Amino acid sequence: MPLDTQLNSLGFAKPPAETRVVVAMSGGVDSSVVAAELAREGYDVVGVTLQLYDHGAALAKKGACCAGRDIHDARRVAEEMGFPHYVLDYENVFKDAVIDEFADSYLAGATPVPCIRCNERVKFKDLLETAKDLDADCMATGHYIQRKMGATGAELHSAADANRDQSYFLFSTTREQLDYLRFPLGHLRSKAETRALAARHGLSVADKPDSQDICFVPDGNYASVIEKLRPGAADPGEIVHADGRVLGEHRGVIHYTIGQRRGLGIGGLNEPLYVVRLDVENRRVVVGPKEMLATRTVPVREINWLGNGGFADAGEHHVSVKVRSTRPPTEAVIRPLSATEAEVELLVAEEGISPGQACVFYENGTSRVLGGGWIWRGY
Structure with missing residues (x-):
């Protein structure tokens, strides 16, 4: 030109x-x-x-x-x-x-x-x-x-x-x-x-x-949409403490998300409890103290890489990441496992990381978006 x-x-x-x-x-x-x-x-x-x-x-x-x-x-x-x-x-x-x-x-x-x-x-x-x-x-x-x-x-x-x-x-x-x-x-x-x-x-x-x-x-009523699309999806089950105690009954796993505290229906306990895991196979909502929500290791797959070079070619990537849309980027290290999978290590632990959310990569010190992937396993 x-x-x-x-x-x-x-x-x-x-x-x-x-x-x-x-x-x-x-x-x-x-x-x-x-x-x-x-x-x-x-x-x-x-x-x-x-x-x-x-x-x-x-x-x-x-x-x-x-x-x-x-x-x-x-x-x-x-x-x-x-x-x-x-x-x-x-x-x-x-x-x-x-x-x-x-x-x-x-x-x-x-x-x-x-x-x-x-x-x-x-x-x-x-x-x-x-x-x-x-x-x-x-x-x-x-x-x-x-x-x-x-x-x-x-x-x-x-x-x-x-x-x-x-x-x-x-x-x-x-x-x-x-x-x-x-x-x-x-x-x-x-x-x-x-x-x-x-x-x-x-x-x-x-x-x-x-x-x-x-x-x-x-x-914002996700559960009603899911129940309409998948009849029987809201089968009840047990609310269980991470230590094994059964604390009550829930009205369907689809009504709960990782990190949720309100609306659990298990009042009267001495400690504040949060949803820390959803055991879908056994229809259990697992709750525990807030510190159980914190993690530094985030497995990510279906990665779309927009940075320079091949994603898996350069070894570790030192970046900032968002693990939820409402949170600011936090410093992390990406360790590629393949061209489309990686383990992301957060320098500071984050709470309430949930499978199904995105992990988005940003270049440190600039506004550039380096891509991202899907969080696929909870802790």
Whole structure:
């Protein structure tokens, strides 16, 4: 490429009008602002919204994502800004790739993160391929994360606004996907900036509340969803102290998570007790003192590596990791066991680490996301 070639804001050496970009539109303010901004800059914008589950049930649910109300809002933004908009029926794909695994993971005693699987298996897989079929040069989303060009190609970086950063939910983005994706909001310093842009464009969604993380779980009641999908999943069993004492009866393992203290129904004891293990096979909820929750060793598999070189080639990796989306990164050493498995040693013990959660890797001293994997065994 000649040195004097001018790149547009999406990184292509041609005018915006000749650059087609598919915008994944959830119907919320973030993706709406992305679409509106790119349309204002003169790009050939095509909006696409995925119908992920039943319209009727979702219309009555405030804060739902990718259902009836949001599809209406996305279509309205496209009309306001004057670009085409399509709705794709992905209900079956979403159920097979996300919802079923969510239910099965809970039944196995894990604490899944379905938003990661949705990005990995639906939005950044099937929708991305649809964008290519539409001859788009790239696909843009409203995620708060940054794509930066490094010495060896595109890199993934945390968002400028730490309070909005979504890197934990996007660790499984592959290098090939990263080449094609764009995240125009990642550099913004606050959600207020996003809403100001929406107001500037006169978007009808400018003041729309943020959607909740798990779009298909009404009111955060995971158990009711799982019971509906897997009848008989909430069979009762024993609540057992780690020392073997039977303390009471629970109403189904799916109602409990590692680290839980409230709602155990075993009052009257002299010590505060926490859920330290879920024995699914024997339908037992095992409780113990808080110190039993602390661990420094985290087994991780299905690793997606975005760092330089091969994951298993360089020996140990000294990084920072997040073992839960709400926790700050903590220093750790990754010891690869294969190209996709590793043992992560935390320098300071963390409490409540649960199988089914993600362990996301960050480069020390920078905002770069080095990938991550899935925690697969509890302690």
